[in-house]
Amino acid sequence: MAIARRVEFVPYRPKTILNKGKRADHWFWARYSAYPYKGCMHGCEFCYCREEKYYPYDDADLAVRDDFAYRIQVKENAPELLRRALGRVPVDLVMTGDYQPAERKFQVSRKMLQVCCELGFPVSVLERSPLVLRDLDLLRQINERTTAVVFFSIIYTPDSAHRATLRKLERLAPPPEKRFAAMEQLAKAGILTGTCMMPILPALCDDDANLQSVVRWTAEHGGSFVIAAGLTLADQQREYFFGVLRQRLPALLERYRDLYPEGSYGPVKGNWRETALRLRELCERYGISDRMPRPTIPGDKRALNKRVVEALANQVYAMELDSAPGQRIWAYRKAAWAIEDTPQDLGLIYRTMGRKGLESIENVGPKMAQVVEDLLSAAPILRQAQEPASSEWWPP
Numbered sequence: 001m002a003i004a005r006r007v008e009f010v011p012y013r014p015k016t017i018l019n020k021g022k023r024a025d026h027w028f029w030a031r032y033s034a035y036p037y038k039g040c041m042h043g044c045e046f047c048y049c050r051e052e053k054y055y056p057y058d059d060a061d062l063a064v065r066d067d068f069a070y071r072i073q074v075k076e077n078a079p080e081l082l083r084r085a086l087g088r089v090p091v092d093l094v095m096t097g098d099y100q101p102a103e104r105k106f107q108v109s110r111k112m113l114q115v116c117c118e119l120g121f122p123v124s125v126l127e128r129s130p131l132v133l134r135d136l137d138l139l140r141q142i143n144e145r146t147t148a149v150v151f152f153s154i155i156y157t158p159d160s161a162h163r164a165t166l167r168k169l170e171r172l173a174p175p176p177e178k179r180f181a182a183m184e185q186l187a188k189a190g191i192l193t194g195t196c197m198m199p200i201l202p203a204l205c206d207d208d209a210n211l212q213s214v215v216r217w218t219a220e221h222g223g224s225f226v227i228a229a230g231l232t233l234a235d236q237q238r239e240y241f242f243g244v245l246r247q248r249l250p251a252l253l254e255r256y257r258d259l260y261p262e263g264s265y266g267p268v269k270g271n272w273r274e275t276a277l278r279l280r281e282l283c284e285r286y287g288i289s290d291r292m293p294r295p296t297i298p299g300d301k302r303a304l305n306k307r308v309v310e311a312l313a314n315q316v317y318a319m320e321l322d323s324a325p326g327q328r329i330w331a332y333r334k335a336a337w338a339i340e341d342t343p344q345d346l347g348l349i350y351r352t353m354g355r356k357g358l359e360s361i362e363n364v365g366p367k368m369a370q371v372v373e374d375l376l377s378a379a380p381i382l383r384q385a386q387e388p389a390s391s392e393w394w395p396p
């Protein structure tokens, strides 16, 4: 179990900073990520970063010291590394920023945003702290030049029945009402914002009243979406979390042991689909989405490809919620990847070669070419020569 201790800041000079995905992921739409610190002073007890494969320390006795929350490595050279790395890759969305309390002192996130701004890269920031508002000037500039998205990790609201328990599990993170207030400021500044409800903790966050409250607070504070996923527990992270429950929330221990037996990763009981479908229904009711809209990059020659990928990915998610056959889901997913990887503008391919052109894209094939053609036919952009897509045209 963690003992209270002073936070130690350790200067650190990594050799690389930019993580490059083969393509954008279908949740956050980021192709790149780059972060300024290792470890996190917010110290959320459920944090997946304590899992062995993500854990940034070799020598920590996690259960005793919890270095993750108290020994923060500051990547001093992150801005220079980022500048060099972004100079060599195509422009696409960069997930960056970390506004834990260390940022007040070191301002590495700010310097990294400055680099993205100067080089014209769109950014996406996922936060548990309103400190991100300190850099609203830069975020506005990025948003004027290309795109900025700032969204917040929020799993409950002040109205939630289990807020006192959940507060204990988020330790040093600012309370959710402050994050919602920051969301409102960002929305007023015209920056795409919303909620990342991850992880939905069983027996604490998955009751209907809490789901509804998070969606309502998001909509009322200018958020455009709530995306959600359940809790995963693995190896040392599982042991750490169970240690926290044993000490501070013993009434929950048996329930979680039952849900997450040794060797499991996700919960072995309960129905995630039901929770996700309920969230979908609530989002519709409050006029927001349960998917993050894919940010557009002005002047992007492949804007149409990206819109089509977004629509296919949304259909994949809808099919997963409907328990559609796996083969069908895979066909959509592979077509989305293939179109993401296609260097030519999809509109040009379709205008010059018709359906045959779509079929010729590897992993699309005749059936998916029909699906893509239907999507394209609904796209006014095809009637507007080569203009970049706006976010308005896509059918719901």
Ligand code: SF4
Pocket (backbone or CB within 6 Å): 040, 041, 042, 043, 044, 046, 047, 048, 049, 128, 153, 173
């Ligand atoms: S804010 Fe995020 S990274 Fe930091 S401890 Fe909490 S879950 Fe982990």
